[in-house]
């Protein structure tokens with residue numbers, strides 16, 4: 001066994017709608033299976049921003065239409081997004097493994113992530129979900145639906161919901177058991193279904209946990225060697241998008257902190273990735289985090305590309 005790796009898949013691994021997702025996951029499966037073929041133990045996490053927004057809007061629209069379907073609570077929409085993404089991902093990975101002669105079981109665990117009911121994030125929604133809108137459309141949605149809308153990194157307006165920090169993974173023992181027995185597990189999808197503990201009950205709350213932070217949490221729990229955050233860029237940059245842009249190969253936690261203070265990483269996109277990577281790299285001697293693109297995952301783990309974050 002080489003390494004235990006938690007792979008966090010970004011938006012470009014899944015696309016924006018079911019048809020696109022079904023096609024894209026075939027490509028997404030390839031670098032994941034490359035890592036498995038190389039002898040690594042791989043655990044997969046993924047985002048759900050576009051998907052949970054789409055599901056929630058569809059369910060809300062249907063419940064208010066002539067169809068008069070029952071109202072679907074937000075945490076249930078998160079659970080739906082986990083199931084639908086996991087279904088596509090597990091089949092694509094299974095098929096890619098079989099195509100390469102590997103008969104390894106793959107499964108998605110519907111995963112709940114415990115958050116603090118008093119997390120200040122509940123008072124300040126920041127997590128963009130669903131589609132992009134113009135300023136005018138955004139204003140209309142705020143008035144008609146009571147959504148909170150925010151401009152998302154120069155790409156348009158999106159609905160924002162609270163994004164509390166993950167504290168614990170409710171199904172961690174199940175995930176551990178499956179991983180220890182050689183299963184490929186998809187877990188903490190969409191950052192996990194956010195729940196608060198009330199006695200013996202886990203109660204869903206309307207929020208979306210950042211998948212980079214949830215991936216970091218499960219990576220610590222599973223005592224992973226690597227957290228690999230796969231996104232649309234091969235490396236992290238300082239002065240991103242500017243003339244003096246510089247792509248980084250290696251970052252210590254201290255350097256990363258300095259760059260954060262200088263404002264190099266966009267909140268809601270690169271910032272949580274760098275912060276999750278820093279947290280993982282600091283959590284135990286020898287743990288490393290890598291931020292790279294989906295296509296470069298295998299090369300990244302061989303030290304040939306990506307941005308490596310170390311203590």
Ligand SMILES: Nc1ncnc2c1ncn2[C@@H]1O[C@H](COP(=O)(O)OP(=O)(O)O)[C@@H](O)[C@H]1O
Nearest residue numbers: 010011231232233236237240264265266269270
């Ligand atoms: N300093 C930076 N270095 C590299 N990319 C950055 C930086 N700041 C912002 N970005 C942008 O952040 C994007 C990744 O964030 P996002 O698209 O939200 O992630 P996800 O892959 O999880 O969906 C990159 O594709 C890039 O466009």
Ligand SMILES: NC(=O)OP(=O)(O)O
Nearest residue numbers: 047048049190210211
């Ligand atoms: N849950 C989450 O972080 O989703 P995105 O990565 O799609 O924003």
